[in-house]
Amino acid sequence: MTKASPASLLICKHCDTVYRRRLLVRGEVARCARCKAELERHHPLSVNSLLALLLTAMIVFMQANIWPIVTLGLNGQYSATTLWGMIITMWQQDAQVVSVLAACTLFFFPMAKMLMMGWLLWFARRGRRAPGFVPLMVGLHRIGPWTMSEVFVLGALVAVVKAHTYFEVTADPGIYAYAVLTLLITIFSGVDLRLLWDETAGPVK
Amino acid sequence: MGRDSGAGEVNALPRADELGLIGCPVCGLVCRNVAGDKRLDGDGVDDAMACPRCNTALQRRKPNSYMRTWALLIAAFFLYIPANLLPIMRTASLNTIDDNTIISGVVELWVKGSPGLAIIVFTASIVVPMLKFLALSMLLVTSQRGSGWARLQRAKLFRLVEFIGYWSMLDVFVVALLTALVRFSVLSRVEPLPGVIFFGLAVVLTMLASMSFDPRLIWDGRDTDD
Numbered sequence A: 001m002t003k004a005s006p007a008s009l010l011i012c013k014h015c016d017t018v019y020r021r022r023l024l025v026r027g028e029v030a031r032c033a034r035c036k037a038e039l040e041r042h043h044p045l046s047v048n049s050l051l052a053l054l055l056t057a058m059i060v061f062m063q064a065n066i067w068p069i070v071t072l073g074l075n076g077q078y079s080a081t082t083l084w085g086m087i088i089t090m091w092q093q094d095a096q097v098v099s100v101l102a103a104c105t106l107f108f109f110p111m112a113k114m115l116m117m118g119w120l121l122w123f124a125r126r127g128r129r130a131p132g133f134v135p136l137m138v139g140l141h142r143i144g145p146w147t148m149s150e151v152f153v154l155g156a157l158v159a160v161v162k163a164h165t166y167f168e169v170t171a172d173p174g175i176y177a178y179a180v181l182t183l184l185i186t187i188f189s190g191v192d193l194r195l196l197w198d199e200t201a202g203p204v205k
Numbered sequence B: 001m002g003r004d005s006g007a008g009e010v011n012a013l014p015r016a017d018e019l020g021l022i023g024c025p026v027c028g029l030v031c032r033n034v035a036g037d038k039r040l041d042g043d044g045v046d047d048a049m050a051c052p053r054c055n056t057a058l059q060r061r062k063p064n065s066y067m068r069t070w071a072l073l074i075a076a077f078f079l080y081i082p083a084n085l086l087p088i089m090r091t092a093s094l095n096t097i098d099d100n101t102i103i104s105g106v107v108e109l110w111v112k113g114s115p116g117l118a119i120i121v122f123t124a125s126i127v128v129p130m131l132k133f134l135a136l137s138m139l140l141v142t143s144q145r146g147s148g149w150a151r152l153q154r155a156k157l158f159r160l161v162e163f164i165g166y167w168s169m170l171d172v173f174v175v176a177l178l179t180a181l182v183r184f185s186v187l188s189r190v191e192p193l194p195g196v197i198f199f200g201l202a203v204v205l206t207m208l209a210s211m212s213f214d215p216r217l218i219w220d221g222r223d224t225d226d
Helices: A047-066 A081-091 A096-124 A131-146 A150-164 A173-189 A196-199 B065-085 B101-113 B115-144 B150-180 B194-212 B215-219
Strands: A010-011 A018-020 A029-031 A038-041 A069-074 A077-081 A169-173 B020-022 B030-032 B089-093 B095-102 B188-192
Touching: A010 A069, A010 B020, A010 B030, A018 A029, A018 A081, A047 A081, A047 A096, A069 A150, A069 B150, A077 B095, A077 B150, A077 B194, A081 B150, A096 A131, A096 A150, A096 A196, A096 B115, A096 B150, A150 A169, A150 A173, A150 B101, A150 B115, A150 B150, A173 B030, B065 B115, B065 B194, B089 B150, B095 B115, B101 B115, B101 B150, B101 B188, B115 B215, B150 B188, B150 B215
Parallel strands: none
Antiparallel strands: A010 A018, A029 A038, A069 A077, A069 A169, B020 B030, B089 B095, B089 B188
C-alpha cells in the first residue's frame, strides 16, 4: 500500500486527506490542500516557555477567582461579587443549570485543564511521559471546547455597561486578572498539545 | 477519480479511506484500517478498533453522525424557542418590575447608548445560534444527499460554526453576573428567569450538535466515492 510508515503521515481531520509530514520552519502553518483547514503549525514555544506561561496563567487564574470582579454602588450601598459568589447566587435563585454551567466552564474545566497541562509539561521537560499520560491527553482533548473564560470576560464587560446606567461601577482586581487570563488563553489556543505525543518517548508500536 | 471541484491537483490528493488508513480523532496517529470495510455512511458498525497510542476507538467516520447531529440540533431548536420568547432576567426596583427577553436586552443596550455592545450581544445571542441552526441543517442535508456543491465553502462554514459556537454563552454570563451584583434589597434587584436556563441548555446542545457532525462527510459524496 503506502511505502511511508504511518508515523510520517498526517491525516486532515476535516476531510480525511492523507499527507506526508514534513518539518515546518518557524512561523509556518501547514494547510490542507483540499479543505484549507490547518493541519499543523510550527511551535515557536519550547516546553519550558509553555510551562512558564502556564504557571503565570495559574497564578492569574487564582487571582481572578479570589478577587471581586466589579463593585456596584447605589446611594452609598455597595455590592461586589466574585466568580464563586456568582455561581452560588445563581444556585440560590433557582437557576441551578446556569450555576453548574458556570462552575464547570469557568472554574472546574479551566482549572483541570491547567493542572493536567502542567503535570504533562513538567515531565515533558525531560522528554518523559508523565504517569497517566494517555488518559490525561485524552481528557485534555475532551474538555478542550468547554472552557469559556474569554466569553465570561466579554460578558462582564456587557454587564458593566448595562449596570452603568443605574449604578456607579468600580472595576475590581478580578476583572483585570480575567483580562490578563484571556491574553494567556489566546496564546495557549495556538498550541497543539498533540506535539507531546511526538516529543516524549513512549512505547513504540 | 473524482469529478468535483475542478482543480486537477485536488483530485490527486489521496483520502485516508481509499488507502485503508484511519486517523485517530484524539491523538492524530495514522493507523491501518484492519477492519477494512468500505462503508462511508458513518454508522461505525463493527469498526471495533482502538488507537494503539491513546486507546481511543477508531472509526472511519463519527458513529451515527447524521442521526445524532439532527437529534441534538432539533432538541436545541425546541429549547431555543422558549429561550427567546420567555424573559431571561427580571429587574425589580422600588415600584417597577421589568422583565427582559434577549431581544429587549439588546434594544436596551442600543437605546442607552452602547450600539457597539448591542451589536456584539445581538451577534452572540441571535445571529450565532440562528447561523448554527441554518448552517448545520444545510450541511446535514447536502452531505446526506452526497452533494458535491461548494464543498470547500461548506467545509469552511462548518469550521466557522464550530469556532464561534460557544460565544453564545455570553448572555447567560451577563444575567448571572448581574444577578450576583444587583442585590440592593428592596431598592434594586436582578433575578434570573426561566428563559436563561433554556438559553444555556440550547447553547450546550448546539455545541454538542456541531461536535457530533463529522466534517469528512462533506467530502464523502457520490462524486468521490468510486
